[in-house]
Amino acid sequence: MLRHERGTLESEKTLSHEKIGKMASSHLKxxxxxxxxNEKIQSEVGRRTISEILTSGETFYMGACIDTTLTFLQKLKExxxxxKLEIGCELLKQKETGNLTFHLFLTDHSNKPQRVIDFVGNNFVSIYEGDYxxxxxxxxxxxxxxxxIxxxxxxxxxxxxxxADKMGIHLPPELFQAYLAKLQHDNTPENFEQFEQNSPINIKIKKQKSSTEEAVLGVVKD
Structure with missing residues (x-):
């Protein structure tokens, strides 16, 4: 009986939206x-383990949804x-160029309704209830x-x-290479300077109960 009760309590463990928002803000810092x-983009992006990313304390400023999502999953597991946690991967095709790309996001089933934690881009994180x-x-x-998964x-x-392999996504080498090539092409000093100047940490929370019930937890400038 005690085991059953403890198991029930364990399965009900969750965090508030605000707590997750503060954790995400801290994680981005x-x-x-x-x-x-560019050589390291080839050898490291998508290939480093979660442990290696956490140990280094660094991630590439573009395509960062990979590293930030995977390492934040590790933080949430604590x-x-x-x-109750899930990593989602969306395969995408850009209309203008026809290039293929992908995006990672987190789904948390400990909350009812489920919630999505999406490191959208730069330093912006969107947390909301419902489907991705x-x-x-x-x-x-x-x-x-x-x-x-x-x-x-x-x-x-x-x-x-x-x-990706565990998910059953068999990325053709040319697809992943095209993704890396685009990152290398855009990896200019000017783009990085623009990122540093225009990417404050911004955490946005939207609850399903009301379309107007939103909270911006932090806008932090470098």
Whole structure:
């Protein structure tokens, strides 16, 4: 009986939206976004393990949804049962160029209704209840498919590529290479300077109960 009750309590572990927002803000300050040499983009983006990313304390300032999402999952596991957490991967096609890309996001099933934690881009995090939604879908991009994996199937020794394989996403080498090539093309000093000047930490929370019930927890300038 006691085991059953403890198990029930364990399964009900969750965090408030505000607490997750504060954790996300702290995480963005801890995981420093830097400009990397193009050679390191080839050898590190998507290939570093969660443990390696956390140890380095750094991530590439572009395409950062990979590192920030995977490492934040690890942080959430300290407070929420891993089986209640989920990594989602959205495969996308850009309408203007036809280039293929992808985006990672977190779904937390410990909250009712479920909530999405989305490191959208730069230093912006969107936290909301309900199903995952990409605000650019139908405008600039077309969704080709969505995959997911439970948090308890992800280890600190995993990288994005090993997790993609676990999800059943068999990324053609040319697709991933095209993604890296785009990052390398955009990896200019000017773009990095613009990022540093115009990317304050911004955490936005939207609850399902009311379309106007939103809270911006932090706007922090460097």
């Amino acid at each position: 801890t995981l420093k976004k830097v400009r990397r040499e 407070h929420i049962p891993a089986e 939604q990409n605000p650019q879908e139908g405008k600039k991009i077309t969704q080709l498919g969505t995959f997911s 439970s948090g308890d199937k992800i280890e600190k020794s995993d990288s994005f590529l090993t997790i």
